[in-house]
Amino acid sequence: MTPPQLVVHRDKELMAQAAAARLITKIVDAQASRGHASVVLTGGRNGNGLLAALAAAPARDAVDWARLDLWWGDERFLPEGDPERNVTQAREALLDAVPLDPARVHAMPASDGPYGKDVDEAAAGYAAELAAAAGPEDHGRVPAFDVLMLGVGPDTHVASLFPELPAVRETERTVVGVHGAPKPPPVRVSLTLPAIRAAREVWLLAAGEDKAEAAAIALSGAGEIQAPAAGAYGRSRTLWLLDAAAASRLPRALYPPASA
């Protein structure tokens, strides 16, 4: 487990811009050293804010978009094109504006897709797609993603891993169908904690007063079953990107002295 590092920005706009700049650098560096990069996107307000900031950043042209694999940490199991789907929102915020290779955009299945309404089959299908993309150097059933981003819900959920539900207890499968999520829609597809922990870097995004309690709980030694965000960490780095409002209830000992 890599211990969390915290960066606190003044407000959510600055957080989104700084995180977008950080992501551009990370992708460019990975492409320079390995020829390609892989990023796992998150849904939610903070994830979409980051994508919109990236779309507006002139430095976005430094990325070779055709050599970038995009995956998702979770998806709302709804029909293709539904405005509530995370992929629909990501397309609107950024993806439609950059020259991605469509074969490298790995959206999670929709409820009117090849698996029909069977969310467990859809999850198994996505797990198989991840496994096929993993190489021997990845040492596992999912690629060692360069960056995996997660929004943090006010209840400490990450991806679609909600406190106490079976999905957060999963230790074998890399992707699961989620039934009865407390946040609509109730049926979802999610990476599990073992899949999340295969990433080189995990970035948790939390902006706004409604995330303050969640950040304080997850960063104060809570268990991952009760606080899924506490169980999300990367192989080489775990980074919490917060704004001042989300950091406002952190224990003083955690608040990074250099933050502004």
Ligand SMILES: O=C1O[C@H](COP(=O)(O)O)[C@@H](O)[C@H](O)[C@H]1O
């Ligand atoms: O439903 C979801 O919520 C979380 C958090 O969203 P936020 O709007 O509270 O930031 C998100 O990370 C997840 O991908 C999404 O499906």
